[in-house]
Amino acid sequence: MGTQVATHMASIVLFGPPGAGKGTQAALIMAETGLPQVSTGDMLRAALAEGSALGIEAKKYMDAGLLVPDSVIIGLIEVRVEQDDASGGVLFDGFPRTIAQAEALSLIEDVDAVISIEVPDERIVDRICGRYSCGDCGAVYHETFNPSAEQGICDACSSMKLKRRADDNEETVRSRLEAYHSQTAPLAQWYDERGKLIIVDGDKDIAEVGNDILAGMAGFRD
Ligand code: ADP
Numbered sequence: 370m371g372t373q374v375a376t377h378m379a380s381i382v383l384f385g386p387p388g389a390g391k392g393t394q395a396a397l398i399m400a401e402t403g404l405p406q407v408s409t410g411d412m413l414r415a416a417l418a419e420g421s422a423l424g425i426e427a428k429k430y431m432d433a434g435l436l437v438p439d440s441v442i443i444g445l446i447e448v449r450v451e452q453d454d455a456s457g458g459v460l461f462d463g464f465p466r467t468i469a470q471a472e473a474l475s476l477i478e479d480v481d482a483v484i485s486i487e488v489p490d491e492r493i494v495d496r497i498c499g500r501y502s503c504g505d506c507g508a509v510y511h512e513t514f515n516p517s518a519e520q521g522i523c524d525a526c527s528s529m530k531l532k533r534r535a536d537d538n539e540e541t542v543r544s545r546l547e548a549y550h551s552q553t554a555p556l557a558q559w560y561d562e563r564g565k566l567i568i569v570d571g572d573k574d575i576a577e578v579g580n581d582i583l584a585g586m587a588g589f590r591d
């Protein structure tokens with residue numbers, strides 16, 4: 370099944386509101402395509418964990434549920450796509466989030482497909498507030514919808530470093546949703562006009578959404 374998708378794809382964008390399931394489905398698409406995941410949110414959190422000036426600056430925006438300025442994000446991406454593992458394309462997760470970011474990306478990378486995972490706002494708060502993930506391998510869980518098999522232990526790598534994100538609280542989620550609707554959602558039409566958009570209903574269980582994504586990708590290339 371994997372080869373059918375993998376042989377044709379350059380870079381792919383995973384698009385959708387916070388909590389749509391981008392990170393969750395990224396694992397499946399990476400396994401199918403071999404593309405490395407590039408999550409700007411993860412890159413910003415890594416920069417903060419290192420204590421870099423960029424990370425400390427970004428934290429102000431992240432804590433408030435606002436988008437980090439385009440210049441910062443585009444700078445990070447320009448450096449990331451130059452790395453060896455990105456030469457065959459990447460799987461963008463949470464980037465681009467503004468038209469300006471998409472325009473900048475179009476100058477540096479071929480985007481084959483944008484997979485838009487659609488989830489209604491009323492589902493998002495529950496998803497975000499129950500999220501936790503593995504600090505070692507990044508596997509994503511949910512306390513109700515997708516718990517790890519053994520409490521406190523990562524299924525994927527057996528790490529015990531399961532953690533919650535500082536910005537995963539109800540107040541910040543509301544701002545993040547607002548930022549999504551005003552600044553990010555218009556990008557769906559932008560990519561649709563360019564013939565790149567694949568829409569998937571993300572309000573189903575995780576396995577079904579994954580199957581729909583793979584079907585959408587295969588159909589897209591036929
Ligand atoms: P995003 O990367 O888009 O912010 P995540 O993949 O981190 O979203 O998912 C957000 C939360 O919702 C996680 O706790 C995840 O386990 C859970 N989740 C993801 N997909 C689904 C789904 N289809 N149904 C229920 N919960 C889901």
Ligand code: AMP
Nearest residue numbers: 409410430431435436437442463464466
């Ligand atoms: P995420 O991990 O994708 O949920 O992103 C967490 C936070 O990081 C967001 O709420 C933003 O503050 C910031 N962020 C991540 N990616 C971007 C981006 N492409 N553009 C602007 N801000 C971003």
